[in-house]
Amino acid sequence: GAVVSQHPSRVICKSGTSVKIECRSLDFQATTMFWYRQFPKQSLMLMATSNEGSKATYEQGVEKDKFLINHASLTLSTLTVTSAHPEDSSFYICSAQTSGGSETQYFGPGTRLLVL
Amino acid sequence: AQSVTQLDSHVSVSEGALVLLRCNYSSSVPPYLFWYVQYPNQGLQLLLKYTSAATLVKGINGFEAEFKKSETSFHLTKPSAHMSDAAEYFCAVGGGSQGNLIFGKGTKLSVKP
Numbered sequence: 001g002a003v004v005s006q007h008p009s010r011v012i013c014k015s016g017t018s019v020k021i022e023c024r025s026l027d028f029q030a031t032t033m034f035w036y037r038q039f040p041k042q043s044l045m046l047m048a049t050s051n052e053g054s055k056a057t058y059e060q061g062v063e064k065d066k067f068l069i070n071h072a073s074l075t076l077s078t079l080t081v082t083s084a085h086p087e088d089s090s091f092y093i094c095s096a097q098t099s100g101g102s103e104t105q106y107f108g109p110g111t112r113l114l115v116l
Numbered sequence: 117a118q119s120v121t122q123l124d125s126h127v128s129v130s131e132g133a134l135v136l137l138r139c140n141y142s143s144s145v146p147p148y149l150f151w152y153v154q155y156p157n158q159g160l161q162l163l164l165k166y167t168s169a170a171t172l173v174k175g176i177n178g179f180e181a182e183f184k185k186s187e188t189s190f191h192l193t194k195p196s197a198h199m200s201d202a203a204e205y206f207c208a209v210g211g212g213s214q215g216n217l218i219f220g221k222g223t224k225l226s227v228k229p
Contacts, residue, residue: 004159006159034216034217042221042222043206043219043220043221043222044160044206044219046216046217046218049216091157093159093160095160095217104150104162104165105150105210105217106162107152107159107160107161107162108159109158109159110157110158110159112157
């Protein structure tokens with residue numbers, strides 16, 4: 001149980017285009033989903049927290065107009081990187097949680113984005 | 117505010133040797149503490165978590181961690197390393213009102229034959 005999927009697993013795009021990454025909780029309902037970014041050989045940095053049906057809460061320094069997050073249902077959240085640039089190339093990981101506090105976050109396998 | 121410090125960026129052990137990965141935390145609220153493992157180009161897999169029940173927590177793959185409030189530590193151990201344990205390990209603290217996790221910088225574990 002508690003499986004989270006991400007699609008695509010790897011994407012290469014041209015600079016200036018937009019890329020959508022999907023995060024799905026396959027066997028549970030996720031009231032909260034988190035989006036992280038991980039640079040090579042570094043830790044995960046939280047980008048935003050999204051609750052189903054409400055606007056995402058972005059961490060300081062993360063551009064909400066560039067990284068659009070939609071949490072339309074209890075099993076799906078999407079991250080759209082708009083007008084991507086090479087510096088947006090990174091490993092994006094989502095996680096899903098049934099509720100706050102002590103509940104475990106279950107992580108997706110990640111999406112490797114390369115912007116040329 | 118919450119923070120996590122993983123004291124070693126890289127740990128190397130021989131197969132069969134004890135594994136000790138150190139983690140210290142800071143939290144203004146009762147913490148929930150987690151250890152995750154990440155294999156190359158993959159997401160994170162939960163090894164174990166502490167949520168104020170037993171201070172010695174047993175996880176998957178033979179790993180365990182002990183919560184020591186007096187030392188603000190949550191070190192991860194395994195009695196005997198296996199080659200398949202080679203990976204990146206992340207300690208994380210949660211329990212804040214947002215429900216998000218704060219991660220340490222990670223410890224890369226290498227296992228020598």
